[in-house]
Amino acid sequence: MSEVRFREARVRDLPAIVAMLADDDLGRNREDLQALAAYSLAFGQIEGDVHNRIIVGDKDGAAIACLQLTFIKGLSRKGAMRALVEGVRVIASERGSGVGEVLMRHAIALSKGAGCRLVQLTSDKRRDRAHEFYRRLGFVDSHEGFKLEFAP
């Protein structure tokens, strides 16, 4: 089996990342594989923000898992920095391989290394299996996650 290594995403990973975001029960209707300009612009803006990054699991040069990791300084908890995780995805052929867990542990270690006091994320209430996954990693579902979406 090829080894998986974890690194920051490069622009050449973008089609694979967008495909992973779209290949998801809930994400399917929110993505548009034709909207390459919009994704490219967003990728550039993320690259230009030192607090914000996309991490991929790389197997033989191909991105097979991804997540977004954002470090956010705040005043609460004595001026703590927190990490926010969004968009955790694993390519269909690698689901169940454990790569998602290793990717998350990598993100947690990066957050700790950067001085974050906590890592937080929200997960749609319909994603039961994801909730078990996060609990296994030590996350506690202590909060309600609220969203207010604007009409397009």
Added chain:
Amino acid sequence: MSEVRFREARVRDLPAIVAMLADDDLGRNREDLQALAAYSLAFGQIEGDVHNRIIVGDKDGAAIACLQLTFIKGLSRKGAMRALVEGVRVIASERGSGVGEVLMRHAIALSKGAGCRLVQLTSDKRRDRAHEFYRRLGFVDSHEGFKLEFAP
């Protein structure tokens, strides 16, 4: 009654903001009013980040309500930007006055104006009254909010 206006926090608001963060059932044990250097450092870092700001409700020059508003660019939802709200507080003497709701509506309008596709926040499951407050503002508690705290 004096009018409340909303503006970005200045460093002179910091003692009032920290006092609001600490005057909270859940926040009480997480804050330390003596840790002014740590709060000041965090305030400076937030001021230096164009995506991150503290908004206060100002009444006669005093900060009587606050929240943190962070804009986060992502790849999902066709490269959408989202707003994250943290640390919503109202000074004890103004609770029930409606200022919290007006402050939140201001943050929502800022987020929409900046091009965000959604506003998100998490609220501790013990904060029942806060949940009603967010629902009245149009938020939907569609997600579980997970936290992983590092030992100090």
